[in-house]
Amino acid sequence: MRLVAILFIVVSVFYSNIRLANAATPSGIIKDFQFIQNGQVIQPNSGIVTLSRTTFSIRYTGKGAAPSVYASFNPKLKKQIKELHDPIVSFAGTGSAAYPAQLYVDSEALDMYHGWSATFETAWGSVQDTKGRDAYVALKNSLATDPLIIMSGRNYTNFEPQTDGSHLFTVRQINDFPPPFKPVTTMYLILFTDETSLRPDASTYLLNWAPFVVEFKN
Numbered sequence: 001m002r003l004v005a006i007l008f009i010v011v012s013v014f015y016s017n018i019r020l021a022n023a024a025t026p027s028g029i030i031k032d033f034q035f036i037q038n039g040q041v042i043q044p045n046s047g048i049v050t051l052s053r054t055t056f057s058i059r060y061t062g063k064g065a066a067p068s069v070y071a072s073f074n075p076k077l078k079k080q081i082k083e084l085h086d087p088i089v090s091f092a093g094t095g096s097a098a099y100p101a102q103l104y105v106d107s108e109a110l111d112m113y114h115g116w117s118a119t120f121e122t123a124w125g126s127v128q129d130t131k132g133r134d135a136y137v138a139l140k141n142s143l144a145t146d147p148l149i150i151m152s153g154r155n156y157t158n159f160e161p162q163t164d165g166s167h168l169f170t171v172r173q174i175n176d177f178p179p180p181f182k183p184v185t186t187m188y189l190i191l192f193t194d195e196t197s198l199r200p201d202a203s204t205y206l207l208n209w210a211p212f213v214v215e216f217k218n
Contacts, residue, residue: 027086027208032062033191035214048213053180058191060159060167065193065208067167068095068154069103076109077188081211083112088207089139089147090194091132096153101172104155105187115146124151135203150207154192187214 035042035049037056042049060067098104113120116136128136140147159167174181193208 026210027088029062029191029193029208030210032060032193033067033210033212034059034061035212044212047211048215050215050217053182053216055170055172055179057171058159058169060169060191060193062193063165064198065195066156066197067159067169068156068192068194069159069169069189070110070150070152070154070192071103071105071187071189072109073105073107073184073187074109075186075188077190078213080110080112081188081190084148084190084209084211087143087145087147088150088209089136089204090150090154090207091128091136092196092203092205094151094153095156097157098155099173100158101170102158103169103171103174105175105184106152108152110150110190111152113149113151115140115149120149132203139204139206147206156196181216185216188212189214 035044035051035056036059037051037054042051042056058069096104111123113123155169158169160169162168172178174184174187177184189212191210191212194205196202196205199205
């Protein structure tokens with residue numbers, strides 16, 4: 001009976017670890033991002049950040065990684081966030097440009113694939129050269145599970161390095177709307193970090209991620 005009990009515990013722990021590995025939990029970087037408005041840090045409530053309709057900043061306080069952001073008006077992103085799990089991979093060249101101090105918000109949902117699937121091959125296979133394919137295979141083979149691939153453009157350029165080592169993105173315009181950001185009401189954000197600053201020649205890299213919902217007061 002004791003052996004049966006031990007086996008039950010081992011099996012339970014094993015399947016618990018599988019559930020944890022596949023759970024939609026961020027990669028431990030939520031604490032490294034802050035939303036700042038009028039000199040105050042705005043604390044999220046259950047992942048929702050409520051802001052006034054004026055200029056705000058996103059600050060990344062972590063070290064050794066490059067921050068980026070993907071934002072969408074599409075509520076489908078809420079469902080996609082629940083499907084996110086580590087590991088997440090992206091490719092060089094997926095950064096997007098925006099005007100200084102402008103947060104570009106997409107109307108589409110996240111461009112996401114479960115590994116190098118037939119769907120990914122159709123959409124992006126012709127874009128990837130041999131170096132990119134080989135780098136993906138090498139990275140995939142080093143992982144315990146097949147990764148998710150994210151190809152949506154993320155904005156790096158507006159996160160400006162600060163003297164204390166942090167990065168600050170001051171948002172003075174959302175798409176074409178200055179404050180009071182009419183008619184923006186709700187945005188779905190995924191904040192990412194990666195090691196492109198440490199490995200600028202890499203073709204593929206892992207993403208850490210943290211989801212937030214931003215709502216503006218009427």
